[in-house]
Amino acid sequence: MANYLIRRLIYSLFVIWGAITIIFMVVRVIPGDPAAVMLGSNATQEQIHALNESLGLNEPLFVQYKDYLLNVLRFDFGESFRLGGSAMAHVLERLPFTFTLAFTAILFAIIISFPLGIQAARKPNGLMDKVISFVSLFGQSLPTFWVGIVLILIFSRLLGILPSAGSGSILHLIMPAFTLCLPFIGMIVRLVRSGILEELRQGYVQTARSKGLKQNFILYIHVLRNALIPVVTVLGLLLGEFIGSAIIIEVVFSWPGLGRLLINSILYRDYAVVQAAIAIIAGIYIILNLIVDILYGYIDPRVRMEES
Amino acid sequence: MDDLNVNRLLDSEQEIIPVMKKKINWKMTLLSLPIVFFVLIAIFGPMMVEYNPVQTDTAHRLLPPGSEIGDSTAWLGTDQTGQDVLAQLIHGARISLYVAVATVLIGGGIGVILGLLSGYFGGWVDTIIMRIADIQLSFPAILLAILIAGVLGPSVTNVIITLSITRWVTFARVIRGATLAAKNKDFVDSARVIGASNFRILTKYILPVCLSPLLVVVTVQIGLVIISEASLSFLGLGTPPDNASWGLLISLGRDYISTAWWISVMPGIALAILVVCVGFLGDALRDESDPYLNN
């Protein structure tokens, strides 16, 4: 087990290194340089050159990369060109908001899709199953930004029951979280449905049935727990996607999360913030997957056996 | 993500995927009809409907569906520069479907090749390919798309390249799983015994087994690609305005949604119909290939 964890740790470090190296290269390859953006459209070439010089961006790429890696080891991602102050501080300030949004969305997704998935699995290919798969497919067939805007018009402008933008209360969270979870509901419903159906074929269910246990009881107790395994795995994987989709949701609902910071930092070539944000996102992704693996072993003892 | 988990998921699916049945399936035919309709519109529509993307008519902007302009009728209304929404929709169909199909072909092609190699040879080939996939997965796909779109600049070709890069991983993982499951099957072993080359085994024996899960992934991905392209358009990194896709039309119309809803709702409806149909087709394919789910 210890061996396995060490291997996982080394491998995680490798992925993080890969992520921050790629991002270092990519932001520098994108056309447009930070000094020009900072000085705006009225600046002269001389001004731009002087500013690049003072930002250290005229140094050879290798020197910049070396300094960057050394600083990253000290968890120092440099100063934000655009906002001033430590880049990592800006990222960490926004992170809780994105987390709140993503977790609420996952919670919504689970609350909505579990009952739907169970209903659908009761009578496979029955009418209910068809309706549920249509609704969940429909949910992922529209661009989230558009759904978000329509929701604002309905629930804020027309009905006036939810605030249209910003953060600050649970009410502010409802529309963004719902919009965010919508495209994922279909996938989770299907996972739950197929997981249940597959479990129902297993011998123990047959046994339980023959013993005369009520069907509901079997379903909820035994089957659900096992059907959970693929869902947990996919949710772990999806958190990255949730954060990715949150980027767009945050713009629509003025949610002050990491996504908006990241988009603007890319558009304004604020290298330090982009690098810090990517390092954090990659780090979270790695940790989550580790947790998923552990949870996975916890839910399904068979996995633990194989790993050790 | 440790690939173990994913493989376990996939493995469990692989075992129950036989070769597709060869008889006409009316359900699938029915589901395919709207898709075929859209494809026909994408191919022939632009030839039948006169539309000049350059020509604007600001005097007749934001007219509701059914408005008469001179002796012609704008059945779906006009947009913010006075262009006919229906004509835009028909031209957008071509761009959107072109982007989706090309992306799935390129991204899927790369994914299939890498997945086959990775699953069949294992060892360091597998390690390298899957580690690259892991690094890429640690970036949210849309973020990667934003960065690549930023590097390449806006054009239809670049959107396809961008989306292909973000999509190959899914294909590679699925195909790798299917390959892993297939490579120890008896018929592959016997092929090896009679001395078939690796290339032959991969193309003649393993690839056909992978086709069924591949089809399912393709149908899911086509929908996802069209939606991703819309998201890129929302951020201003999608197709250029002179080659407006449905996604871009929706995105550009969103500021007018409370005063001229038709600009973004019409392409929205078209998009939803297409994605739902493709999605159902994928479901039908999956059911087809999974006999246990049918009873």
Next chain:
Amino acid sequence: MKKVNLLFLFLCIFVLIASGCAGISSDSGTSTDGASEGKTSKEQKMTVASDVGIISLDPYGSAHGEPSTILAATQIYDTLVIKDGDTFTPSLAKEWKQPDDNTWVFTLRDDVTFHDGSKLTAKDVKASLDQLVQRKESPLTVLWAQLDSVEATDDTTVTIKTKTPLGNMLYNLTLLFITPADQATKDDFFRKPIGSGPFKVVSFQPEQDLVLSANKDYWNGAPKLDSVTVRNIPETAARMTAIETGEIDATWTIPADQINQLKQNKDIKIVDTPSYFYYFNWFNSSQKPFDDVRVRQAMWYAIDTKAIVNDLFGDTAEVMKAPIPSSVFGFSEQTPYEYNPEKAKQLLAEAGYPNGFETRMIWSKGSGPQIFELQKALASYWDKIGVKIIPDQLERAEWIEKLTALDWNMDLQTNAVISGDADYTLGRLYISQANRNGYKNEQLDDLLVRAKQSTDSAQRAQLYDQANKIIWDEAVGIFPLQLKQIYAVRSNIKGLEASPSGAPSFHQVSID
């Protein structure tokens, strides 16, 4: 039953994590929440929202030229003088005189204190100007290229010396915000800065919320509002909804198509004023075909400016009558180019392009309101005279890089004469040495330099009149429209005046 517990435990973990995070956001959000709840009580709390967030409160940094930063700075800091229409009124400076053409002496008020209670003296003014001049990342440093020295003669006297006479000195000073000399160089100062203005900073999150509270000891009288929250709502539909539902009390940058809808709402009034913001479409005069003045003029004759502006922009813009907006010092009305496609074709033929030509047009997506629609409409008119446009919509960073490198044929953008003086745009962008659009004209250079160095405003106005005529008649660019500053304000808000620079002061605003 153990198995049920496991499932339950697992769901509990999710709920716990989620609720824990939600706690974080509601804690940090309470201040803004309080602001909106307070509206019903007698407390004077105003919430406003803009489409572009406040990036920084640093009035010397790279965001200095951004209207959002100037808006914040106007509330937090003071300037020496304030522009009021065509004249300047005293603010921190009681009076000023010019012993000679290159020297300005300002006498400061002696009753001004910063938010922390320390006294504002001439030293602070000197330190602030020094800082602005030294900072490489400020786009406004160039305004002070002629600065020779600034001295604090005594606590209330500032002497500014320039290398050559500086005609736009007072305009430049309206953008010099004063911060305390001993603190403003500290690293974290601008996260929560102090100034001497009518409002103090309570909290600031870049591109999110700026919360301000009244400075009861303000030297010019305490503001009527108790607090102001400036929010950022980028999405138009959300922002329009917020003003309609009363979540916010005021917002600006209203799309033309939304104004009528807002006007129907009895609780909202629309306030507007001509602004310093305008559109231009430059030609790269250093390259074929735009090196020929006839081609440039033909492009202008080919478009129906009036129709475009009326149809697309409605009440939000006016047709331009000079290369600078009418609210700017140095404006003088020019003869408009009429819509005459026949004449355009004839001019093109004379220049050797009877069948038109193909050319690339660059713009940046976020540069201005309806830029995409404007670009499309222009391209449509040009198409009719045979000029094919290759549209090239760029990301802002890339656009700026191409623009400054003169790597373009045509460039469509908005621009702002932030200082309110013609020198800010004409003097910097059209002088041959700057080479911003490839147009070179020695006679124009001479006029612009003389206008910059003259301190006699009548003479400056006359010089800029000639400069306007050259730029206009030579069609260095097309100047289609100037934008209005439009504010949608809830009707219980009194005293919010639209400002041409987009930075109204909230000092006199009150809530009924």
